Amino acid sequence: MNLLSFFNRRTSAPVARERLQILLAHERGIVGGKPDLVAQLREEILAVVRRHVMVEQDNVQVKMNRDSDISTLEIEIEIPGPGQVAASA
Amino acid sequence: MAKVLVVTSGKGGVGKTTSSAALGAALAHGGEKVVVIDFDVGLRNLDLVMGAERRVVFDLINVVQGDAKLNQALIRDKRMENLSLLPASQTRDKDALTEEGVARVLNELREKFDWIICDSPAGIERGATMAMRHADVAVVVTNPEVSSVRDSDRIIGLLDSKTELAEKGGRIEKHLLLTRYDPARAERGEMLKVDDVLEILSIPLIGIIPESEEVLRASNVGSPVTLNNPASAPGRAYFDAVRRLKGETVELTIPTDKKGLFGKLFGRRAA
Numbered sequence A: 001m002n003l004l005s006f007f008n009r010r011t012s013a014p015v016a017r018e019r020l021q022i023l024l025a026h027e028r029g030i031v032g033g034k035p036d037l038v039a040q041l042r043e044e045i046l047a048v049v050r051r052h053v054m055v056e057q058d059n060v061q062v063k064m065n066r067d068s069d070i071s072t073l074e075i076e077i078e079i080p081g082p083g084q085v086a087a088s089a
Numbered sequence B: 001m002a003k004v005l006v007v008t009s010g011k012g013g014v015g016k017t018t019s020s021a022a023l024g025a026a027l028a029h030g031g032e033k034v035v036v037i038d039f040d041v042g043l044r045n046l047d048l049v050m051g052a053e054r055r056v057v058f059d060l061i062n063v064v065q066g067d068a069k070l071n072q073a074l075i076r077d078k079r080m081e082n083l084s085l086l087p088a089s090q091t092r093d094k095d096a097l098t099e100e101g102v103a104r105v106l107n108e109l110r111e112k113f114d115w116i117i118c119d120s121p122a123g124i125e126r127g128a129t130m131a132m133r134h135a136d137v138a139v140v141v142t143n144p145e146v147s148s149v150r151d152s153d154r155i156i157g158l159l160d161s162k163t164e165l166a167e168k169g170g171r172i173e174k175h176l177l178l179t180r181y182d183p184a185r186a187e188r189g190e191m192l193k194v195d196d197v198l199e200i201l202s203i204p205l206i207g208i209i210p211e212s213e214e215v216l217r218a219s220n221v222g223s224p225v226t227l228n229n230p231a232s233a234p235g236r237a238y239f240d241a242v243r244r245l246k247g248e249t250v251e252l253t254i255p256t257d258k259k260g261l262f263g264k265l266f267g268r269r270a271a
Helices: A003-008 A013-031 A037-050 B016-029 B060-064 B099-112 B126-133 B146-159 B183-187 B194-201 B213-220 B233-245 B261-265
Strands: A060-065 A072-077 B003-008 B034-038 B083-086 B115-119 B137-142 B173-181 B205-210
Touching: A013 B146, A013 B194, A037 A060, A037 A072, B003 B016, B003 B126, B016 B034, B016 B083, B016 B115, B016 B137, B016 B173, B016 B213, B016 B233, B034 B099, B060 B099, B099 B115, B099 B126, B115 B126, B126 B146, B137 B146, B137 B194, B146 B173, B146 B194, B173 B194, B173 B233, B194 B205, B205 B233, B213 B233
Parallel strands: B003 B115, B003 B137, B034 B083, B034 B115, B137 B173, B173 B205
Antiparallel strands: A060 A072
């Protein structure tokens, strides 16, 4: 190891931390009782919204963050602009 | 009121048995009546770590199945009369542990002891689920290393869903015991820090056991580290953990094995 690589060496612990955070966010969704709660929520929310506005499957984002005290559910639905709306009512 | 404490981790080799023995001896040192139960059916080792391997006659399975009385299977520690061991079977299968049988044994132990420490096997199979099933308190042993943290996360999920307390709608008291921690490496960014692990697992910390030669030295001679060398860094760390377990507020420090110049020069002493 030369002097330059010694100073440029990237520490590995932050990598470990980041990998774990991503992995566990995913695994907690699957293992935490219900099989893929997020996917199920996504389907049902999409069905409700589609009764009024036509939205694409890909335009619905559902994210869940779990913590010891509070968990948050983040839903983002992209609705087509006025020109594209074809009301299905 | 007796407390049933499970020492668990998911991953093997992180220090469950070492910690069970050390916590048990430290609690007993404080005058509590303690029994440590080995749930690792087929691969028992608590007897060896506690120096009682030649005194095993009957085991947990014999008692669960009614082939032996509890008093015949309990081994009283030779150094501390209020510390006992209930060994696992070396020949039987983990399926011999029935839920009713384990519950009956634990209820009987609750009459005799203040603390019942269940040393869980690795994994998430029957031995591990039986060890946690009836627990009031859980100590999750974790190394600052990715696979250990991942498995601990999984075990925390099981503690919150598969224990008797959780099924009744209660919440099992969970504590994190971080073992084999090297503060110098963590500081250099080579090892997950205490705060990293705490943030990921989000359960309260009961203690940090530093990486130390004393742990191997103690198991070599069959003595819990808290008994073999209470003044050592891991010894003090376990004693602090026990005080927190009993509800005391103890400032969180990471004890070190201080070596003088002489110790540094002639550090390699025989156990």
